[in-house]
Amino acid sequence: MTPTPHRPHPEIFDIAVIGGGIVGSAIARELSGHDVSVALLEARDDVGDGTSKANTAILHTGFDAKPGTLESRLVARGYHLLSDYAKATGIPVEHTGAVLVAWNQEELDALPALKEKAEANGYEHCRIVDADEVYRVLPDLGEGVLGGLAVPDESIICTWTTNLALATDAKQRGTTLLLEHAVTGIDVGDDATTLYTARGDVRARWVVNAAGLGADMIDQLFGHDRFTVTPRRGELFVFDKLARPKVGKIVLPVPSSRGKGVLISPTIYGNVMLGPTAEDLTDRTNTATSEDGYDFLLSKGARLMPSLLSEEVTASYAGLRAAIDRDDYLIEATPEQRYLLVGGIRSTGLTAGIAIAEHVTGLLAETGLGLRSRSDLPAPPRMPNIGEATTRPYQDTDLIAEDTAYGTIVCFCERVTEGEIRDACHAPVPARSLEGLRRRTRAMNGRCQGFFCGAAVAALRTQHQTDDGCCSQHKDK
Amino acid sequence: MTHQLPLIEPDVLIIGGGPAGLTAAAELVDRGAGRVMVVDREKHAGGIPRHSDHTGYGLRDLRRVMTGPAYARHLTDRATRSGAEIRTSTMVTGWSDQHTVDVTSPEGRYQIRARAIVLATGARERPRTARRIPGDRPHGVYTTGQLQNLVHLHHQPVGKRAVIVGGELVSWSAAMTLREAGCTPALMISKYPKAESYGAFNAAGRTILRVPVATRSRVTQVLGKGRCEAVEIEHLDTGKRRTVECDTVVFTGDWIPDHELVRSAGITLDESTLGPLTDTALRTSRPGVFAVGNMLHPVDTADVAALDGKHVAQQVINHLDGRSKPAEGVRLIADAPFRWIAPQILRPGDPAPARDRLLLWTDEFVRFPRVTVRQDGRVVTRRTLAWPAAPGRVFRIPSSVLDGISRTGGPVHITM
Ligand SMILES: Cc1cc2nc3c(=O)[nH]c(=O)nc-3n(C[C@H](O)[C@H](O)[C@H](O)COP(=O)(O)OP(=O)(O)OC[C@H]3O[C@@H](n4cnc5c(N)ncnc54)[C@H](O)[C@@H]3O)c2cc1C
Ligand SMILES: Cc1cc2nc3c(=O)[nH]c(=O)nc-3n(C[C@H](O)[C@H](O)[C@H](O)COP(=O)(O)OP(=O)(O)OC[C@H]3O[C@@H](n4cnc5c(N)ncnc54)[C@H](O)[C@@H]3O)c2cc1C
Numbered sequence: 001m002t003p004t005p006h007r008p009h010p011e012i013f014d015i016a017v018i019g020g021g022i023v024g025s026a027i028a029r030e031l032s033g034h035d036v037s038v039a040l041l042e043a044r045d046d047v048g049d050g051t052s053k054a055n056t057a058i059l060h061t062g063f064d065a066k067p068g069t070l071e072s073r074l075v076a077r078g079y080h081l082l083s084d085y086a087k088a089t090g091i092p093v094e095h096t097g098a099v100l101v102a103w104n105q106e107e108l109d110a111l112p113a114l115k116e117k118a119e120a121n122g123y124e125h126c127r128i129v130d131a132d133e134v135y136r137v138l139p140d141l142g143e144g145v146l147g148g149l150a151v152p153d154e155s156i157i158c159t160w161t162t163n164l165a166l167a168t169d170a171k172q173r174g175t176t177l178l179l180e181h182a183v184t185g186i187d188v189g190d191d192a193t194t195l196y197t198a199r200g201d202v203r204a205r206w207v208v209n210a211a212g213l214g215a216d217m218i219d220q221l222f223g224h225d226r227f228t229v230t231p232r233r234g235e236l237f238v239f240d241k242l243a244r245p246k247v248g249k250i251v252l253p254v255p256s257s258r259g260k261g262v263l264i265s266p267t268i269y270g271n272v273m274l275g276p277t278a279e280d281l282t283d284r285t286n287t288a289t290s291e292d293g294y295d296f297l298l299s300k301g302a303r304l305m306p307s308l309l310s311e312e313v314t315a316s317y318a319g320l321r322a323a324i325d326r327d328d329y330l331i332e333a334t335p336e337q338r339y340l341l342v343g344g345i346r347s348t349g350l351t352a353g354i355a356i357a358e359h360v361t362g363l364l365a366e367t368g369l370g371l372r373s374r375s376d377l378p379a380p381p382r383m384p385n386i387g388e389a390t391t392r393p394y395q396d397t398d399l400i401a402e403d404t405a406y407g408t409i410v411c412f413c414e415r416v417t418e419g420e421i422r423d424a425c426h427a428p429v430p431a432r433s434l435e436g437l438r439r440r441t442r443a444m445n446g447r448c449q450g451f452f453c454g455a456a457v458a459a460l461r462t463q464h465q466t467d468d469g470c471c472s473q474h475k476d477k
Numbered sequence: 478m479t480h481q482l483p484l485i486e487p488d489v490l491i492i493g494g495g496p497a498g499l500t501a502a503a504e505l506v507d508r509g510a511g512r513v514m515v516v517d518r519e520k521h522a523g524g525i526p527r528h529s530d531h532t533g534y535g536l537r538d539l540r541r542v543m544t545g546p547a548y549a550r551h552l553t554d555r556a557t558r559s560g561a562e563i564r565t566s567t568m569v570t571g572w573s574d575q576h577t578v579d580v581t582s583p584e585g586r587y588q589i590r591a592r593a594i595v596l597a598t599g600a601r602e603r604p605r606t607a608r609r610i611p612g613d614r615p616h617g618v619y620t621t622g623q624l625q626n627l628v629h630l631h632h633q634p635v636g637k638r639a640v641i642v643g644g645e646l647v648s649w650s651a652a653m654t655l656r657e658a659g660c661t662p663a664l665m666i667s668k669y670p671k672a673e674s675y676g677a678f679n680a681a682g683r684t685i686l687r688v689p690v691a692t693r694s695r696v697t698q699v700l701g702k703g704r705c706e707a708v709e710i711e712h713l714d715t716g717k718r719r720t721v722e723c724d725t726v727v728f729t730g731d732w733i734p735d736h737e738l739v740r741s742a743g744i745t746l747d748e749s750t751l752g753p754l755t756d757t758a759l760r761t762s763r764p765g766v767f768a769v770g771n772m773l774h775p776v777d778t779a780d781v782a783a784l785d786g787k788h789v790a791q792q793v794i795n796h797l798d799g800r801s802k803p804a805e806g807v808r809l810i811a812d813a814p815f816r817w818i819a820p821q822i823l824r825p826g827d828p829a830p831a832r833d834r835l836l837l838w839t840d841e842f843v844r845f846p847r848v849t850v851r852q853d854g855r856v857v858t859r860r861t862l863a864w865p866a867a868p869g870r871v872f873r874i875p876s877s878v879l880d881g882i883s884r885t886g887g888p889v890h891i892t893m
Contacts, residue, residue, distance in 0.1 A: 242740050289611040291697065312733065315606045317614065394570065394581045397482070404583035409568045412518050415581075434616075449604035450619070452519075455626035455633060 012192045013039040013176070015364075016204035018183050018218055020047035022159070022353040023345050024210035025166035030357035031208075031364075032173035035372040039202055040167070040175050041195065043182035043214070046436045047429060048163030050212050052350065053439060054287065054319030056236065056265060056276060059083065059093060059155040060351045063118035063126060064255055069328040070359075072121050075348045078355035082162065083155075085354060088380045089165045091158055092268045092387020098154035098250035099134055101145055103303070107254040108146045114254070115149060125152050140246040142306050154250050158268045159350050160439040161383050166353070168381045168428045173374075177429065178202065183211075186221040188337050206338045206369060208360060213284045213322045215343040222339050227330060231284045231320040232346070234276025235293035237301075240447050243272045243311040251304065262300040264308065269414070269442055270388035271314055274301050280323070287318045314447050321346045331359065335367040381428070384420060386442050393417050410460065411453040413446020421457060425464035437461055482579070483587040487514040487562070489793060490578070490591035492569050492738065495524020496779040497770025498597030499552040500538065500786030501793075502561035510794050513561045514589065516580060518568035522556075523549025524599060525622070526779050530629040531653055537780035537832075538787070546629075548779065572742050576765060593793045596753065596761070596768040597786070598735040600775035602647070605699065605728050612698035617705035621651040621729045628658045636724030640708050641665045641688065642696055645730035645869035647776070652688050655727070664721055665690045666710055669868050671842060699726060730869060732775030739768070749817035750775060756806055756822035757830040757876075758792040759785065767793055774819040774836045777871040781832070788831035803827070807852070807884055812892040814841035815872075825884040834873045835891070839866040843893060850878050851890045857881040866893060 017028045020042030028040040044050070061079050065072035086093045102108040111128050118126045127150045134148040135141060171177050178199070185196035192203045209218045216229045244266060253261035265273045277293045294316070301309050324330060324344035329352075333340040342360060345352070365371045385392055393399055393406040394415045400407035405419030424431045424440035431437040434444070434457065443457045444450045450457070489510050491498045494517030505513045521527060526534055529545035536542055543551070557563060567582040569589075577590040602620040617636050619627070627633040635658045641648050644667030652662040665688045691710060697718060698709040704724055711718045734752040745762035747754040752772045753761040761768050769789045770782035795801040806824030811817055816838040820830055846866040850858040858878045866872040874891070882889050 242737065285702070288613045288698075291611055294609060294611055312603070312607050313609055316609070316611070394568075395586065397586045400581070400583070400585050407581055407583040407585060408566055409518060409581055412568060415568075415570065447607070448601050448620070448622075449606055451601045451604065451622035452626070454619070454623040455631040458627070458633065459631050 011037070013037045013202070013204040015039075015206045015208060016041060016193075016195055016202055017208045017210055018195070019210035019212055019214070020044075020167060020177070020179070021050050021052040021210065021212050021349070022048065022163045022166065023212070023342055023349050023356055024208075025163055025170055026353040026357035027208055027210055027342070027360050028175045029166050029170035029173060030354070030361050032170050032175045033374060033377055034361070035370070035374055038170070038175045039178055039204060040170060041178045041181040041183060041197065041202060043180070045180050045432050047167040047177070047179075048160060048439065049435070051319055051322060052159060052163045054317050055159055055234075055350055056263065056273060057157055057159040057268065057350065058250060058265065059157040060348055061123050061151060061153045062121055062348075062351070063123040063151050063154070064114065065121055065348070066327060067117060067120040070331065071329050071348060071352070074329065074352040074355040074359060076122055077358070078352035079153075081354040081358070082157070082351060085165070085380070086157065086162075089169070090383045090385055091161045091165050092385060092389065093155055093157045094266070094268060094387070094389050095153065095155045096249050096266060098151040098252050099129070099138060100149040100151060100252040100254055101134060101141065102147045102254055103144055104146065110254050111147065111149045118151070126150065127152075137249055138247070138251060140305050140307055141251070142303050151252070154252075156250065156266060156268050157350070158387055161386060162350060162353070164429060164440065165381060165383045168383075171428055172378045172381060183218060183221070186218070188222065188339070193338065206340070206364065208340045208342065210342045212345070213320055215322065215341065219341055219343065222334070222337055227324045227326070227343060229284070229343070230323045231281045231286065232323040233279045233281050233286065233318050233320055235289045235297065235318040236273055236275030236316065237297055237313050238267065238315040239272040239274065239308060240312040240314050241270045243308055244270050246305065246308060247272045262297065262304070264301070264304055268387045268389070269445070272308065272311070274308065276319070281320070284320065287320060289316050289318050293318070312447060315445065315449070329356070331356070331363070333363045333367055340364060384423060384440070386440070393420055410456050411441075411443040411446060413448050414442040416441045416443040418460065421460045422464050425461060426466050430466050431461065434458060434461060483585070484577075484590060485587065486590045487512040488591060488797065489513045489593045489595065490589050491515045491595040491597055492578070493517060493524070493597035493599055493770070494519070494522035494553070494563060494565070495597060495599050495770060496526065496548070496552055496783040497599075497786040498524070498595065499556045500783040501595050501597065501769055501789050502563070503556040503559040504787050504790035505793060506559040506561050508790055508794055510790070510797060514591070515556065515561055515563045516567040516569060516589070517563070517565050520566055522553045522563050522565055528625045528629045529650065530625070531650065534779050537778075538783040539780070552783065569738060572738070575763065592765065593796050594766045595789060595793065596738060596766065596772060597770045598738060598772050600732045600734045600771040602729060603731040603733055605726070607733075608728065608731060610696055610699060612709075613701050615699065615701035615703060615705040617725045618699060619725070619727050621647050621654075621727060624651055624727050625654050628654050634658065635660045636705070637661065638663045638723045639725035639727055640721055640723040641727045641729055643667065643729035643731065643869070644669065644690060648729040648869075649686060651727045651729045652686050655725070660725055662688045663723060664688070666694045666696060667692050668695050668713060669693070669842065732771070734772035734775050736772060739772070742766070747817070747819070747821050749811065750819055752819070754822065755820045756803065756824050757820050757827045758801065758803070759789045759820065759831070760792070760803060765796060774871060777836060781836075781871070785831050792828070805885070807882065807886060808888040809835070810888050810890050811837055812890050814839050814893060815891065816840055818891060823879060823882070823884060823889070829876050833876045835876050835878070837872045837874060837891070839872050839893070840868055842867050846872070846893045848874055848878060848891065848893050850882065852882050853887045857889070
């Protein structure tokens with residue numbers, strides 16, 4: 001095993017969770033609600049910097065999951081858990097509803113079965129609607145809609161705030177957050193397992209592997225050979241806010257064997273999104289967008305909503321789903337190694353995260369790990385609102401009267417104020433880079449991409465840089 | 478928000494304190510328009526020239542040449558001295574009715590209602606994302622605006638070796654800034670057969686800048702994890718691709734007006750400029766709302782924007798006096814190789830356009846352009862101009878070419 005320079009964590013944690021995405025953060029938070037010590041290890045310099053930052057950010061009802069799977073159960077439960085958690089913490093959510101649109105006879109014929117499937121998943125609110133009704137709610141759709149399936153509870157959410165709320169909550173409940181702790185070696189001892197990282201070893205009695213795209217590698221370090229993660233790239237376009245009036249609901253395609261297909265969705269920040277593609281890669285770090293991906297999306301977009309394509313593109317990005325060679329989540333405990341794997345959380349992990357955490361806690365309790373709920377939990381954190389649907393600081397007269405920094409708009413396109421940037425730099429899980437700041441405030445994410453504010457935002461970040469002890473240094477490449 | 482926001486009611490509100498807005502403000506006060514207020518979202522008034530720290534400003538409006546920051550200061554001082562009220566760090570965030578806007582500032586959130594409103598919000602460059610260029614998302618990718626902000630206002634370092642995308646006037650401005658910041662502009666990339674604004678620089682200027690230009694080329698990909706490492710470029714005629722190493726990429730030119738307030742008001746847009754459709758009096762489709770500067774012609778030099786401001790002042794006063802009754806007019810339409818024309822409407826009884834010039838943007842380089850004006854199938858004017866038409870900068874045509882048209886006839890087509 002890799003020798004390490006120093007041992008900064010002499011204590012033995014009860015549980016170490018590997019991976020600070022939505023899933024790992026949710027697990028750490030849930031476990032820290034019990035009488036155990038928890039460490040959350042994340043390879044990068046921020047939480048939520050992997051798959052969890054680059055998805056389509058839909059809070060799924062789970063209507064179209066495969067009935068009977070663990071995924072279908074956890075997505076359906078996750079929908080309710082996350083909806084409630086969002087209310088408690090202020091994670092932006094909009095219950096816009098979705099319409100699954102049929103563009104040909106075959107798709108139209110598939111709708112009744114989809115409705116039955118939804119019902120088999122315990123979701124009763126789907127309704128088959130005719131073309132007129134589809135156009136009534138989505139008048140800008142292209143020509144040729146034959147009908148649709150309304151899914152009134154499908155919603156949009158802020159994936160960044162979700163991840164951040166969970167990690168902040170975990171930290172406030174006592175989780176030790178260890179950033180820049182990429183696990184490179186594992187030694188399972190009699191009482192404790194040692195996780196080797198370039199920043200020192202971390203020892204824990206139990207280990208939960210929620211490493212997303214890296215979960216199979218961690219699994220191999222435990223000596224297993226059960227699955228391989230295939231990075232399935234999804235590329236997306238984000239269109240200008242001026243297009244938002246065209247898209248009041250999520251426009252879903254009728255699913256095919258190739259996956260869920262390309263959708264058009266409003267975003268919680270007031271934009272419109274087109275995507276994602278689905279392409280299996282080998283390079284797990286390849287989050288580049290591609291010419292083929294763009295062409296594919298634009299040809300789909302031309303059919304779905306031609307007028308959308310004449311709007312400006314604000315951003316484009318790609319996320320990698322952690323696909324595995326089976327049709328369900330792979331969540332399994334290996335008690336003799338005091339190890340639990342959370343793998344294959346592909347395209348629904350944002351929604352299911354909290355439910356996965358609950359399930360994992362149940363499995364751990366079954367193994368005899370003493371898990372007593374704590375009665376002294378701190379209240380969940382109140383997250384800054386970066387959603388467009390409710391009052392933001394620049395619109396809040398009282399807030400500005402208290403603190404003029406909320407009246408000083410720095411990022412004009414996204415209307416982010418100096419107060420918000422300052423707060424994000426001093427938050428319990430602070431922004432350590434410009435990227436981290438973007439995800440916490442929306443600064444520089446707008447149509448000008450920094451033309452006006454880039455330099456000013458960078459200066460503010462430097463001015464407000466703090467050290468929270470999660471990793472040794474701040475950096476901006 | 479339940480309670481009513483505080484309201485202030487100047488006679489004229491100018492949104493945007495760049496050269497156009499500031500000049501309009503000074504002229505309006507000088508001509509007795511009453512209480513004139515300028516709001517700008519930046520900490521200081523002056524607009525783009527504030528962070529464009531090189532010379533080349535003020536020629537046409539002030540008859541002298543100075544640096545951007547000096548020019549910005551000059552216009553700000555002049556507006557202030559004339560008695561216009563300038564409110565900075567004050568952003569208009571939307572409309573609450575036809576002539577009332579909402580603003581946010583450190584002093585709070587309030588509303589401004591004015592008898593006339595002048596939109597002077599300028600233009601910006603399309604960033605890489607808006608140009609739909611795929612690849613990685615590394616650091617070190619800027620627009621000229623961001624670059625100049627970083628270097629001139631915040632004194633931040635950039636990389637060592639840059640590729641400049643575009644060959645417009647502003648692209649050369651980016652090259653100068655890069656050199657100043659110690660970064661070598663290693664290559665300029667233009668889709669045109671010659672770097673668009675090359676001709677604008679004299680031989681000496683070109684020698685100082687010494688930037689090799691890849692013409693007929695486009696960027697197909699940005700490469701690099703973390704920091705930018707290279708761009709992939711393609712020759713448009715041969716389709717051949719190659720990789721050019723660089724740690725910095727500057728996307729220059731490719732302008733779009735900052736038209737959010739225009740669109741959210743439902744004011745009619747010109748589909749080609751993407752700014753508001755305006756007549757020669759610089760009226761928009763909403764009565765009492767005027768527009769000036771780069772949001773009408775993305776993008777011309779600062780002095781031309783300023784002279785729009787001067788031109789609009791009398792029009793606004795006519796409106797305040799109830800003397801401005803716009804009649805039906807004719808549409809001016811720019812045909813290929815022109816991309817756009819501004820202004821777009823000529824009405825009977827209206828003044829000639831600002832500076833007696835029509836502004837156009839061309840996609841082709843023509844050394845001795847022969848401009849043709851047609852109306853209702855009839856050639857009204859053919860005129861050969863003494864200056865070239867080149868992509869990447871505004872092409873100006875004397876408005877006298879319209880002399881023979883009927884202001885009550887069909888649309889007027891202008892081509893070359
Ligand atoms: C294009 C796309 C669209 C999607 N749309 C939706 C949607 O609309 N709704 C929805 O619910 N879900 C959606 N998803 C799925 C959702 O984003 C994922 O299921 C979820 O983010 C997975 O979270 P995670 O915590 O498992 O993974 P990640 O967020 O990837 O977190 C894993 C973390 O582990 C860290 N890590 C890896 N290896 C190591 C190591 N050796 N040591 C330490 N740390 C390590 C990584 O750095 C990473 O931060 C989508 C996904 C994609 C790609
Ligand atoms: C990098 C660069 C280099 C240039 N170099 C030269 C040069 O060398 N010589 C030259 O003559 N020209 C140059 N130009 C062009 C020149 O800067 C412009 O023509 C000129 O600034 C246009 O003036 P304007 O008043 O129309 O707009 P701007 O100068 O863009 O001013 C618009 C103002 O409106 C404000 N604003 C926008 N929206 C709002 C809102 N909602 N609320 C409040 N305020 C708002 C903005 O903050 C801004 O201050 C350059 C331009 C750039 C980008």
